[in-house]
Each structure stands twice: as C-alpha cells, then as structure tokens.
Amino acid sequence: MPHDGHDNGSKLSETELRVRALESLLIEKGYVDHAALDQLIETYETKVGPRNGARVIAKAWTDPEYKSWLLSDATAAIASLGYSGRQGEDMVVLENTAKVHNLVVCTLCSCYPWPVLGLPPTWYKAAPYRARAVSQPRAVLKEFGVELSEDVEVRVWDSTAETRYLVLPMQPSNTNNWSEDRLAEIVTRDSMIGTGLVGSNA
Amino acid sequence: MPHDGHDNGSKLSETELRVRALESLLIEKGYVDHAALDQLIETYETKVGPRNGARVIAKAWTDPEYKSWLLSDATAAIASLGYSGRQGEDMVVLENTAKVHNLVVCTLCSCYPWPVLGLPPTWYKAAPYRARAVSQPRAVLKEFGVELSEDVEVRVWDSTAETRYLVLPMQPSNTNNWSEDRLAEIVTRDSMIGTGLVGSNA
C-alpha cells in the first residue's frame, strides 16, 4: 500500500514559530516568567525521571515492610523517598507476579506518574499505543519484545482519572543478594509502565 | 478558538498530478480505455441525477397504484421508469407522513442510490453529516432549515448494506391537481435524502 508522506519538516518549523511567538507574548504580558520556564524545564530534564521510580522499586524488593506499605498506600510510601506532587498526587502501585502482568495506558490523553517516571516517552503519547493497549495488550507487549504465556493474566490499567499507576515489576530471581543501589540500576522505565520486564544483565 | 488552516491549495495540485499520472499509466497498460472514461463521466454528468428520482416521486404522488408498487417493490417500480443498475440494484422507498420523517445516511462510507439521485453531494460524503445524522438527526435537519415537531418520529436509515434508500417526501397539500411533470419539477434532491421537504413554490 502506498504510504502518503507527511510533511513534518515544514510543519514543525511553523509550529516552532508559533511557540516562540506565544512564549514572548506571554512574557511581554507578564503572565509567565522566563526564569520560571527555564526552571520547569531543568526540573524535568535533570531531577524528575525514571531513576526516581527505580529507587522505589529497588526499595520494595529489598524491604518487605516498605513493599507492603507501597502496595497499601503508594502515595505516602513514595513520598517518603522524596517523590511527590504534580501528576503523582494520588498513586497506586500494581504488583506483577508469575501469574499477573500489569500494563498502564491512558487512552484518552497521556496521563503518566511524573514524580516517579518523569515525562512520558513519545510512544506512550501516540495513537498506536493508546489505541491498542486496551484491546490487544499481548500483541502490544510483543512489539516491546515481551511474550507472556496464556496462563499469565494481563491486566491493563486505563488512567482515566487523576490516579496514577506505577507497576512493581518482578525481581529477577538471581538478584536476591543484590544491594538496593545495584537493583535500582536494572529497573527500566518500561518495566514500571508494564511494557518491559526487568532482566539481571541490564 | 484558533482554527488551523488546512493547506488545500498545494494538496489538491499534488493530488491532481497523482490522478493524471495514474490515469495515463492505466491507459498505457491497457487496463482502461480513454473513451470509456469519458463515457462514464458523461453519463453521470448528463443522464443520471436527481431528476430521475423526481420522476419516480411525481409518479407516486399522482398514481396510487404505482405508489403502492413502489413501496412494496421499489427496485421493479423504479426500473419500470428506466432507472436501474449500479448502486441501485436493490432499492427501498421510505414514505414520509405527517407523523414519520425518514432521513438517509451512510456512516461508514457514502452509499447513495445513484440511478435515481446521481452522485452524492459533498456534504453527504463528509464527516459532519456522516457523524451526526444518526446521533443528532433533528439538529442536522435544522442545519438544512428543517424543523420537525417532537411528535414527528425521525427515522434515520444507515446504508450499511447494498440496499439503497430513497425517501418519498410528502406532497405539498396545495398541489393535488398538478400534473406529474409539474410535480417532478418541485421535487428536490434533498427531499429524497430526507434533509429537505418539498415546497410548492420551488
């Protein structure tokens, strides 16, 4: 089938001009402050990201008490590590097991737990994932290289409210004696969305 | 709200080039014949159109026997006037009354009874009508200037199969002594789709 080209080149530069004009207009009007904008960007580029979530997961793997707190009151347990606030005000953690695999999506927009995972990747925000995660989760997982046997129940969580979901992936069996720090390094972003598994050779 | 411009100008000329190239390629390959193409266009530009349907309606208004045949076996009754074939192989006629108003749409593509109405107008093929005719038929009718009281049942017919629907509009009450020819002149295309009513001052 022919695939009609989509002229991104000219489109994006037009969009770029629109954004620049809007930003300078809003600054001129005094509605936004340039330094605050830079601060916002810097925060999400350097401080908030999936390394936060990885710390949560690693702690849950090494501290049974923390894990049980995390599963019963995720917001408080995550805040105790210093991760809280915008787009993570009300957290729920979903535990993967040998029989249950959880997968998170937002079909209506792109809700995502910012304090623990940062800003969502492009694929999470785009139509293919949002369209198919709910109706064809196993096929979607295959595109991420994850094949689950039929006896594993696949649970998809559609983030339609302000509740934000974080997946607690299964700990690789050969990492039981690993330190929390070492474990945090192998926890991937995708494993906390549910589109990946954690391996011990990451 | 800002409405983003859609660059039809450059788009259409690109499409025009694509169509020209395709046509000449298919002629060169011998799959299509230039004279046949012209003949097809001429047929629908000059021979097949809503004047055909208007003849059917006018006859039904003046000939009770024909009307009852039309409502029970539309395909045969319409063919008896010389209108048959492609995109009208299996016809159904829907009678409007003081208590029932029929409206035809094709939500999935743009099915339309070609032998009696010709090719569909742009609005019939476009998203706004296809989207809303089934869910908001009264609001749609208002956009066509037709306001029906709540005691009139609005029946929408979604042409999902090869059955093709033609609406038999109500005859204006002051035209009872009009000739079939004169009546045919006041029957509009929209009245046979159901998006219009027939007036006697057309």
Added chain:
Amino acid sequence: MNGAHDLGGSHGHGPINPDPNEPLFSQEWERRCFAVTLAMGFTGQWNIDQARFARETMRPGKYLETTYYEHWLHGLESLLLDRKLISQSELKSKKAQNTPKTLSRILKAEDVAPALEKGGSARRQEVGNAKFSIGDFVITKNIHPANHTRLPRYVRGRRGKIDRIHGVFVFPDTNSAGLSEKPQWLYAVRFEGEELWGEDAEPNSCTYVDLWDDYLEQA
C-alpha cells in the same frame, strides 16, 4: 476495522455546510478519479467490499483530513499495487515499465451503458427461511475485527427489532477478505434513539441499520 471511516456518533467535525450550488465534480481530477475507479472496478480484479476496505486502510488522520475522491484514489492505488497490476516504481515514474497483466474484462465505451444498467447486485438466492422474523428482538454482537465489517461501532452490543427482511445478500466481512461470499439473510433492524445514545438521544428518534445474520443474536 475500528477505523476513522466509522463516523457514526462522533463529535467535533464542525458544521455540515451544504452548498446548494456545488457542481457534480469540484475539480477536474475528481472527474478522472471517479471514472478510472469505476472502469477498473469493471475489470473484476476486486469486489466492492475489497474496494471499501482499501479506502478504510488510509491512515486515520489522513482519512479525516481528505475528501471522498482522495479516499477513492488511495483505495485504487492500494488495490492496483496489491494485485500487482502496477508497481510502486511505475507509480513513481508515471511510466509503464512491466508487461501488463492480461485482464479478462476491459470496459469499452460501448459497454458503459449496458454495464451500468446491469450493475452487480449483492443479492443471492434465498435458501430456507430467514433466521429472524419481523418484530423479533435481536442483540448485535460486540465484535471488533481488524478487518472490514459493516457493523458500525455505535450499534454494537445494542438491542433492536427486526423491521424488514431484505433477502439473502453477500456478507461483506468475508467477501472483503476474499474468503467467500457467505451469503446470508439481511435485515433492516430498528434501534430506538435511547438504546443507542442513552440520555443524550434526541426525542422520538430511531435508527435503522442493515445487518446480516452473523451480526445478530436473539435478544
């Protein structure tokens, strides 16, 4: 498929804007696209359900941003390429490069009138009695096939009443996949507005949808 073409009940498309003075074709290329599509259709290299499905495979956003004959053009190019009647490289170069396939039917000018008059009914011979009778209540199946279907999303899993029995017709879901015509009974099924749109339904309104046996279950 749950595609952008399945428009029934969707919002945000703006006003209808009927133009009472519009010409039959607004551009010369539409005229040619129309004729070429019809002429190729007559060669019998695909059926109407395959033609519809080809149009539906357009990228969803592109489908919504383009017009009717652009959908046709996309569908025609797709079918021609898929059937290897033309090649991508021919399409790009705009020149024939490979030997044409031999087609058993090619439409000539003198065939146009008889071919249009003959048409191609999807009606097939009736065998036995219809599964449902007029007045029966049915529930449409809640299917979500990736392939072509003529059961719109807005009417899936809904309760309706058999209003007319049209006869036996080719079943698009299998015919579009080139599997078989699987002819079966076709009905006009009436759905009350409230059944389809809940509290957002307009008063005293209903929708009739033509549906085949395979889409229906006894209510």
Added chain:
Amino acid sequence: MNGAHDLGGSHGHGPINPDPNEPLFSQEWERRCFAVTLAMGFTGQWNIDQARFARETMRPGKYLETTYYEHWLHGLESLLLDRKLISQSELKSKKAQNTPKTLSRILKAEDVAPALEKGGSARRQEVGNAKFSIGDFVITKNIHPANHTRLPRYVRGRRGKIDRIHGVFVFPDTNSAGLSEKPQWLYAVRFEGEELWGEDAEPNSCTYVDLWDDYLEQA
C-alpha cells in the same frame, strides 16, 4: 465528547515503534511549549479538565496527524483566547496590544519546586460511604455527551466489577464545563476482555478503568 482523542480499541494507527534513545524533548519548541503550558496552568485561569477538553477540541483529523505537544499548543492557545488573556490579533502580530489582565498567581522561578511538589490533588473529603462496594457488579452508562467526559467509548454500556475504591474525587464532566467540582466516589472497575471486545478479545486479559459514581449503575 466522542472525539479523535478517545482512541481505545481503534485500528489502523500502525506500529508503536518505541525509540529507546529518544531525548526527553525532541525539539526545542516542545521544551518551551511544555514549560509555558505548565506556567500558565499555575495561574489558575483554568482547571486540568478544562485544559484536557481544550486539547480535545482540535479538529479530529488534525489531532491524529499531530503530536502531543502540538495538542498542548492548540489547547493553550484556545484557552488563552477564550479567557481573553490574549487576542487573535496579538497572536497573529506576535506583539502585545492590549493591557494584560491581572492574574492573582504568576509562577516565579523560586516557586517552581514548591509548586510542583505541592501539585494539586483532585481528591476531596469523603462524605458518607461509597455507593458501591468491592466485588459489586456495575454497568457503565451509555452516554454520548458533546462535552468532556472521562468515560471512554469502548467501555460504555459494559459490565464490570468494582476492584478498588480510590476515594472521593472531582468529577471531570462538570468540572471541565466550569459548572462545579461535583466530587464523588471513584473506583477502579475491572472489565473482562471478552466483555469489551467479544470474540476478538485476547485470552486471559482484562482492563481496569477509573470510573466515578455518575458513570455507573448497579448491574
């Protein structure tokens, strides 16, 4: 609204194509669009449901053909114009022309960290008991509002089971319309794959959707 944003279960969008090496922002304008949107959000001139609805009002085909931050840009421009914080002519000329409105809150650099940490929970005080209990079966309403809703089309008129009670939360349908927060109980409702997708469901799969009291009826 039944808009193009309501993507669950739709087909034809192509492969997911995750890029493991993508940067956080792929273009400089995305970075700026992100920051400007957040900063304007902090001024309190609209709530999050109004921001979402503004993005959804993009022309459906355009929405599908553009990316996330282009949706944000459309939403932000719409809200700024609607609230008369800027004018069309200012937007076109790229120059301030009118006296700015006085905003009670403007985000300064030193406010960024505390403001982000504070966030803005949609949780409200619990009054009385939840209408449904864990394990209860519910049916989602079949609504088709023209306004904003968080009840996706694929899950309307479907039977599910209350899995979790999240607490009392702001109701987006009224909050997006600026009517009231209408806080109510929110649940995670579990729907079996077959209930949602019929015979096309994948084996041993289910979907949990967060739904408010106003979307639900006792099964």
